[in-house]
Amino acid sequence: MPSSTTTPRTPLARQITEDLRRRIVAGEFSPGSRLPSEAELCERYRVSRVTVRTAAKSLESQGLVDIRHGSGMFVVDFGGQIRSGLQELRSITETIEELGLDAKVRRISLTRRQADENECARLDVNANDEIVAVHREILADGEVVAISIDAIPGNLVPASEDVSLGNGSVFAVLDRIGLTPNRALAEIHAVRGSDVPIAEDHVADELLILLDQVHYDRSGEPVAYSKTYFVEGRFQFVILRTR
Amino acid sequence: MPSSTTTPRTPLARQITEDLRRRIVAGEFSPGSRLPSEAELCERYRVSRVTVRTAAKSLESQGLVDIRHGSGMFVVDFGGQIRSGLQELRSITETIEELGLDAKVRRISLTRRQADENECARLDVNANDEIVAVHREILADGEVVAISIDAIPGNLVPASEDVSLGNGSVFAVLDRIGLTPNRALAEIHAVRGSDVPIAEDHVADELLILLDQVHYDRSGEPVAYSKTYFVEGRFQFVILRTR
DNA sequence: AGCGGCGAGTTGTAGGACAACTGTTGTGTT
DNA sequence: AACACAACAGTTGTCCTACAACTCGCCGCT
Known part of the structure; x- marks a missing residue:
């Protein structure tokens, strides 16, 4: 090199x-x-x-x-309104703000801990390797629209950045340390509120859409694994399908 | 012209x-x-x-x-396997077959009836206009993975094609009458089996992902409105998100 | 009025040339 | 031997010019 x-x-x-x-x-x-x-x-x-x-x-x-x-x-004319699609890789808060809503993020916790089995597989790290995990709630106009768990391999993030991880966008931090994700592989699942690990009481009866995705940087290395639970009905997923 | x-x-x-x-x-x-x-x-x-x-x-x-x-x-290397993404506009059965499974379609009903309020708005047709509605079940390896309702404006489909609508792919019929869809606007929702209008008993307790989409031809005219309910866990939605 | 062809405007494809970037190889210095 | 750096071949990015294929409106003819 x-x-x-x-x-x-x-x-x-x-x-x-x-x-x-x-x-x-x-x-x-x-x-x-x-x-x-x-x-x-x-x-x-x-x-x-x-x-x-x-x-x-x-x-x-x-x-x-x-x-x-x-x-x-x-x-392209979609009945007069153009909406931001799911296939573009942008932060949730950005998307919310582009819809003209007030986006807020509340950090619930930030911990360095051992990666679980699932995270090991997704992030291609060894068992017992350390990861930085951030739990957050995303609010649009004061209402919780999503709950997220972001996991980043600990060796990629200097401890000095930990504090900023919970505050702003995870993307911004990844950018700063030179690990800009340029693509992600996302699975979509339907789940019950009672199955969301960090859910509050009030979502127990709700349905949620789980966006289960691994982010890769331009060299193809996985840099982040995130699970984002969207409260059904409060956030509209749109996909433009072509050809 | x-x-x-x-x-x-x-x-x-x-x-x-x-x-x-x-x-x-x-x-x-x-x-x-x-x-x-x-x-x-x-x-x-x-x-x-x-x-x-x-x-x-x-x-x-x-x-x-x-x-x-x-x-x-x-x-692009996604941990060794390449999967077909949701953003490409292809038929469900094609997608299933590309995954190496045996795809079958069972027609439940085919009717010409008046468009309901929702269908009017999506398809940009007048109230009380006739539509052709097809209810189907899609099976992969003998297991129901999806339930679909397809609605096409009646004036677009000659009655002679009605019989073939229920059998093969809806895309194939649209192709034949010169209305190939080249893009679709799709919303994604999470729903309970009990909320699916034409569900069988055995899915009442399941969760499903609803793909609610309007298909447009190359001139921008809506040619079909389809609601497809995927049984959670039996069909994996994948989206490749870029840049 | 209706039909049909012409033509201007636009996107699709061709071919050749050079600029910018990457990875390797070799070379010289330490 | 180890390292820094220059040179080089291979590849993608951009430019230029020209022509083919397609669309659509115009215009004259019937």
Whole structure:
């Protein structure tokens, strides 16, 4: 491994993808309307058509736009409202705030302890290895919408970061220590409130959706294992399915 | 509208995307391994690099491969097994069969009736318009894994197709009448077996995951509204979340 | 009015060239 | 021997130009 690793700049195509995505979800282009042609976007961004096309294709496979041969690129129209989908890897609080709600996080506990059997398998660590476990409640407009358990291998997190783990986003901490997750494998399950290990009394009779996911960094190493229990009816999961 | 509309051929890039996808999920390239370089794929498929790159990018945004600048394209490794994700728009039976199970469909009923309030809103049809409703059970290896209700606006389906609707895939019928869905907006809910309208007795105590989705064709028109109830634990939902 | 073809505009594909990045290999220094 | 660094080959990212395929409205013809 080289001694000094300079981080490569973000590719142009990705920058343009992000910019267009922001503009679309911000409503700059109304649903159903046609976006500027590839040629126009080339001038606008001062890049080649290849780059614009790469960005466009990316948006298409995200389900945000529809590219029609010979006709143009159109903003997908889902009855007037665009919602944030589950397939994009973003923090829960971010998603809540994008819906215009007030997001709050309450830390319930933060402990360093031995990994259990399940966590060992998911995170690919040895039995008895230490992990940092954070239990939290996520509130939208003062109402509990989700309960989460995040587990990170202890050797990845310096003890100095422990305190900040419970406060802000787990993503932010992972970012800071250079372990940005760029994909996750998520299982979806339906569970009863009484089966949630850290549930409060008032959810015992509720149904919840469990998002059971392992986050991987760009090198393919698992960096976090999280179980997030969403209270049915208080948080709407949406998936854009394509093709 | 022109009198004769010839369907355009499928773009090369899409064909290559599909072929590579099949090869990858079939295990032709082992997880973590490097795929042939773009230049090699160009020769293999006899297409330009633009086309190969378009296909590659598509696979990347599906979460199947990881493209690394200066290094190559690698099959994403999720602990050794690649599973079919929920974000791809394919029939349930196809998905089951890809997992190596024996898929069967049992039609419970097929009726033409007035659309209810919910269906009107989702399908954007007028109250009292007729719809074709199909109730089915989907079995994997003889066990019921899902119960589905599919609703299609009656004016879209010639009565001659009614009989085939209950037997094969709903997708196949929609294909035949030129209404191939190319995207869907899906909500995910957790429900009790006792809340499933057409449930058998034996699922009353089970939990189910409801996939509540509207299918749109390429022109953006809703062509089908389906509610699919999956028995928790018998069908594993997986989502690949990226970036 | 209706039909049909033409043509401008747009996306899809081709081919060649160079820039940026990665991993390895080799070389020189300590 | 161990380490730092330069060179290099291989790969993906971007650019340019040109043409093919497709869509849709315009216009003239019947």
